Amino acid sequence: xxxxxxxxxxxxxxxxxxxxxxxxxxxxxxxxxxxxxxxxxxxxxxxxxxxxxxxxxxxxxxxxxxxxxxxxxxxxxxxxxxxxxxxxxxxxxxxxxxxxxxxxxxxxxxxxxx
Amino acid sequence: xxxxxxxxxxxxxxxxxxxxxxxxxxxxxxxxxxxxxxxxxxxxxxxxxxxxxxxxxxxxxxxxxxxxxxxxxxxxxxxxxxxxxxxxxxxxxxxxxxxxxxxxxxxxxxxxxx
DNA sequence: CCGTATCCTGTCGGATACTG
DNA sequence: CAGTATCCGACAGGATACGG
Numbered sequence: 001x002x003x004x005x006x007x008x009x010x011x012x013x014x015x016x017x018x019x020x021x022x023x024x025x026x027x028x029x030x031x032x033x034x035x036x037x038x039x040x041x042x043x044x045x046x047x048x049x050x051x052x053x054x055x056x057x058x059x060x061x062x063x064x065x066x067x068x069x070x071x072x073x074x075x076x077x078x079x080x081x082x083x084x085x086x087x088x089x090x091x092x093x094x095x096x097x098x099x100x101x102x103x104x105x106x107x108x109x110x111x112x113x114x
Numbered sequence: 115x116x117x118x119x120x121x122x123x124x125x126x127x128x129x130x131x132x133x134x135x136x137x138x139x140x141x142x143x144x145x146x147x148x149x150x151x152x153x154x155x156x157x158x159x160x161x162x163x164x165x166x167x168x169x170x171x172x173x174x175x176x177x178x179x180x181x182x183x184x185x186x187x188x189x190x191x192x193x194x195x196x197x198x199x200x201x202x203x204x205x206x207x208x209x210x211x212x213x214x215x216x217x218x219x220x221x222x223x224x225x226x227x228x
Numbered sequence: 229c230c231g232t233a234t235c236c237t238g239t240c241g242g243a244t245a246c247t248g
Numbered sequence: 249c250a251g252t253a254t255c256c257g258a259c260a261g262g263a264t265a266c267g268g
Contacts, residue, residue, distance in 0.1 A: 012216030021135035077249040102126030191229040
């Protein structure tokens, strides 16, 4: 499993990959990078098919890695907004390269860079 | 699951990510990039803990994506060697950046660039 | 040596119901 | 609205045995 490979490799890139590898993760990042900060409900609606559990799990993980921030507004009803951190920008830049490479390899269907 | 997110995103990077996301995949690439072409048995020994099934699965997938090549020598006993393709070099270059980024984030324990 | 085939288990993740 | 708690089925992946 992925966790195993991280321990054995101890290569920093693997740690990052383990984070990005999670289901929906790339898609969440892409939505946040194109739409900007988004509220939980809106995020869930945009990512059609994702379960509440999955979305919160991924967001918690990304938050813990400092890639996504969480802003809680204690109104009634409460509003929680998620967005990309400074850190994430660096990451997205690299993912863009990956995207560019993938487009050259697989044909450039859509240029949905992050 | 990952497959789902690919369909929905249709972003080429996601396709690539799906490939790289597989368990052990990054580790396999790292071993191949640092050790050069390697025979199946040696590969399995270097990647301690991986099962035969897993290793063949990952190699088949990487081969299908044109990232890894397979060279079969019909000697007795047969020798099968795996190595990185030209394509893989481009990929590894980007993964190096990811590695560099990860080192800055998580501290540079070991500089095991691919 | 380099795998494939089969079985079997652990875990991931969806569905549902419920709270501040 | 934004989650948490619980249950449960599917399937990924390990162990084992066997074939070219």
